[in-house]
């Protein structure tokens with residue numbers, strides 16, 4: 198591993214070039230901060246140094262403060278692990294230096310990296326460099342003076358936009374002109390070449406922070422904005438910097454930051470799959486993809502590929518279906534154009550990469566096929582036998598099934614080594630998760646190829662094992678089951694949805710069922726009842742709703758009424774249907790509705806999900822617990838600031854999860870029965886996320 202160092206070279210012209218070297222992103226690790234102080238002190242002392250340039254090696258200025266330090270603070274609770282950079286280095290050493298200091302920015306200057314640059318007397322930036330203060334995506338505010346210096350340089354409103362990541366790309370040559378005459382003007386003029394940064398300013402990440410939901414999250418924007426306003430009011434510089442540092446440290450210790458930092462590392466860990474990414478394989482290029490089935494999923498998948506410049510052959514069984522598929526793809530692309538996210542010429546180029554077909558002739562030179570037809574085993578088996586013959590021998594044969602065992606899908610072929618699941622989430626061109634399902638026969642090369650092309654189409658691929666519902670749907674199956682139990686125990690449907698959205702999920706379980714359509718609920722329920730009969734609850738509610746002519750959003754009538762142009766409204770005419778369901782299930786103790794708090798509603802719905810996650814972990818369906826976290830955030834929209842399902846359960850405490858489930862299983866049956874894994878971890882006081890001694894190692898060691 199390359200060593201983190203800071204170097205200094207002094208030229209004959211008297212310019213000292215101080216360079217940060219900490220690949221891959223020149224993060225400001227503790228030794229780097231110490232090294233910077235040392236080199237700046239030396240440059241200040243030396244008589245042969247007349248001016249200083251601060252830069253980063255390897256084409257990147259700096260990706261900011263070392264996020265690993267936050268992780269250590271979260272583990273230890275010791276905030277003193279973070280050095281005082283704001284005053285100690287940026288003000289006392291850099292800003293107050295008698296010698297002019299210029300930051301030379303290439304590649305990226307993010308977070309603390311940009312803050313260092315802003316402490317310099319001037320900045321020179323490559324036009325395409327990525328500048329941003331993305332701290333909010335980690336649950337914190339900038340802590341090295343960024344809330345003060347950025348507004349001075351680019352104005353308050355742009356600065357706030359950047360910090361809140363409301364505006365991802367400011368115009369390319371947006372000059373970051375000083376808002377007012379700077380008191381350090383003489384030193385600035387003395388700088389060798391004073392240029393305002395003419396950079397492509399990018400808030401690096403557009404976090405979905407759910408600020409309206411979590412009080413801890415909403416304090417972040419408040420802190421950032423109040424620090425910026427203080428700057429505007431020209432409060433004393435030291436007082437403001439102290440306030441910024443205090444708020445920064447307070448936020449670092451919050452659960453929100455813990456969750457978001459965990460998600461940052463969890464997402465990156467998904468790229469490391471033992472015996473796939475660490476055995477020297479090189480990904481093969483995927484230039485042409487065939488998609489079978491132009492329905493909602495198939496057309497979404499096709500959209501994702503053409504938008505990333507990959508040619509798609511879309512196969513349907515007749516012209517009518519083909520036309521429907523094409524129209525859906527065109528509509529997907531058009532939405533992006535209308536929202537200003539895609540220029541018209543790029544949209545036309547993408548659509549030109551789409552070719553509709555009714556037979557397999559075009560399959561002769563495709564690199565990958567993704568089957569996206571209805572969930573029917575024999576139909577899928579026939580298709581896989583046909584594509585095995587029609588495609589070249591290197592071609593990857595993938596299925597977008599969300600539940601069917603992949604060994605069955607490929608049973609009638611002799612190509613099991615190149616068969617795997619490519620499970621996209623609806624809408625496939627929008628949702629970022631790609632669940633890659635491998636069987637014990639899938640070759641590592643094929644997994645690596647799909648991971649690579651998955652990233653090209655801007656997905657986050659998570660490799661999982663083969664079982665009913667795979668990792669994500671299996672883990673979250675109890676989500677709707679728990680909600681149905683609660684309703685049949687007498688809890689109000691709309692209250693459940695309200696409580697769950699307040700917790701941070703975008704939709705409650707019943708609105709989600711309305712959105713997905715009841716057919717999906719009925720067919721997946723069947724699969725799970727077959728696979729796990731001892732822990733499924735058979736609610737008659739959906740069938741009663743179907744009998745009453747409802748099919749959710751599809752026909753405008755479900756738990757809610759859907760009318761064009763207005764928000765879904767609770768439909769109180771379903772109350773007698775719910776009553777009928779309660780009569781049939783007859784699970785209310787003493788025939789009276791149970792009384793529960795909002796917290797109990799959340800826990801009775803989400804603890805069974807945690808319980809299933811425990812089984813998924815025990816069976817080794819995922820490589821590491823954090824893969825389930827990222828899958829829950831990106832596939833099921835679990836709030837990222839809670840860190841994902843397992844991380845959240847560890848924060849809540851496995852003991853509490855276990856004892857609650859045990860109590861409910863005694864009162865309401867085996868659906869709540871704690872799994873062996875949960876019981877063992879809760880009893881021994883081991884976090885659910887900790888790898889078992891026999892399982893693969895954690896992110897840090899991979």
Ligand SMILES: C[C@H](O)CC(=O)SCCNC(=O)CCNC(=O)[C@H](O)C(C)(C)COP(=O)(O)OP(=O)(O)OC[C@H]1O[C@@H](n2cnc3c(N)ncnc32)[C@H](O)[C@@H]1OP(=O)(O)O
Nearest residue numbers: 222224260261262263264265307308309331339340341465
């Ligand atoms: C006090 C200050 O105000 C506080 C701060 O500065 S907080 C930090 C602010 N900076 C950030 O949030 C930037 C975070 N990083 C990123 O957004 C992206 O990594 C990037 C745009 C810099 C580069 O993206 P990309 O080229 O796709 O590489 P990516 O895979 O994300 O990262 C490469 C490696 O660098 C690591 N890394 C990136 N930024 C890091 C950071 N600031 N600290 C520590 N490690 C970092 C990643 O964990 C990854 O490690 P791995 O290879 O072991 O998994």
